Ligand SMILES: Nc1ncnc2c1ncn2[C@@H]1O[C@H](COP(=O)(O)OP(=O)(O)OP(=O)(O)O)[C@@H](O)[C@H]1O
């Protein structure tokens with residue numbers, strides 16, 4: 001009986017062999033650039049154990065917990081305020097970014113490029129810019145979250161609207177409706193489940209970002225993390241890290257639950 | 268239940284609706300000029316219309332004139348181009364050649380406000396119903412007014428003027444769905460959503476109605492009722508109705524005139540009285 005199935009491994013051609021080699025070289029070059037050192041990897045477990053022994057148990061002093069708790073509340077306020085304003089502002093921006101909706105291709109491209117630029121700049125850099133513009137404090141952090149949310153939602157809301165079924169919009173166009181009415185009555189309602197889902201992701205992202213804004217003085221719990229490490233107060237720093245983890249996971253759960261409650265009944 | 272509702276309300280609601288929209292009672296102006304030679308003014312005229320999608324020719328050389336108050340059945344096999352022709356007539360997609368005149372205006376050349384006000388006088392029931400999901404049935408019907416009175420007030424039944432809301436309820440009554448007004452449009456059966464689409468198309472009292480397979484998802488009795496409703500619009504209000512149908516019996520019974528598309532040409536244009544079912548079957552070979 002002859003075996004008709006192909007060989008398990010094909011011999012790579014010269015070109016693909018060259019490709020694999022080049023890929024490997026690039027990876028090693030990057031490791032070198034990143035200061036990769038076996039010595040440091042080997043010596044890190046004891047150092048890490050040293051940090052852990054000094055950080056545990058976390059600081060559970062009620063007074064400290066109350067102070068950190070309030071800082072956490074401020075963090076969430078920054079995140080929610082920034083995300084809500086960002087989501088609201090994203091809708092009109094997405095309308096001009098979406099192809100074939102109300103603006104022409106040139107405008108779509110310009111707006112999409114601007115949104116790409118906003119996303120390319122990390123939120124911590126936006127926070128630095130706003131600290132310069134409006135001074136230290138949570139307001140600078142909130143503005144950074146607003147801008148970051150617009151970069152994210154502006155683009156994905158536009159994609160969501162481009163992806164909706166064009167049928168209802170065509171039928172409303174057939175009644176003689178204006179473009180703006182068609183968008184309001186057909187496109188936006190059809191894209192609403194996607195908007196809600198994207199908006200909740202934006203909120204999760206905002207909560208994660210808001211916890212580190214304090215590192216650059218833009219409000220929130222991040223400042224406590226920085227002070228804890230600067231003063232070698234590792235137990236307090238550990239409390240902050242655990243709080244952040246708990247809050248971020250809780251927000252993700254909550255948003256997952258809300259997503260199912262609001263749009264899950266679609267199916 | 269729907270049977271009763273449609274039949275009983277078609278007769279009474281004509282006067283009810285006129286209270287809301289007195290202008291609708293006025294006699295429709297008679298077209299002048301080129302068409303005055305005809306007894307009845309021409310509402311729809313296609314001259315040598317052709318349509319291609321990319322390299323694919325769908326039809327060409329399609330010409331016909333439809334008089335006011337005619338009921339016209341457009342028949343042809345799947346993919347013959349019936350829906351495409353209706354889209355061209357409404358100016359929803361451009362024609363590749365030829366011209367289309369609707370209510371005395373050239374659709375294929377109209378743009379912007381002129382095209383919109385032309386469409387506002389025409390109703391369309393599309394093959395896929397195309398209701399806006401997540402919105403209520405009543406809001407979907409209220410959208411039928413967006414052409415005649417644009418703006419926020421017709422975005423939702425909650426914002427709509429009383430006159431529009433009650434006209435929308437009347438239209439729902441005509442199709443037997445008044446009890447479904449607050450139901451979400453994506454929670455309807457296929458036949459129910461088809462009837463809501465019909466209500467949306469007739470709510471603003473169009474002069475011309477295009478209905479793309481209006482009975483496709485309807486059970487036999489509801490299908491009869493809908494055809495009966497169209498028949499009354501034609502007879503009582505002088506609406507010009509163009510409907511597509513795969514039901515030969517419907518086409519011959521409710522159409523005054525039959526247009527048949529086949530192999531990219533208008534192969535058939537004759538009065539229903541002069542045709543037999545076997546003449547129509549020939550189109551599907
Ligand atoms: N937007 C489009 N782009 C390319 N081809 C299209 C497009 N719309 C329709 N067609 C093609 O044009 C042809 C005619 O389609 P159309 O929907 O008009 O047929 P129909 O007569 O309405 O058929 P049915 O009885 O199935 O509804 C089909 O072959 C279809 O694939």
Ligand SMILES: [Mg+2]
Pocket residue numbers: 349350351394479
């Ligand atoms: Mg069709």
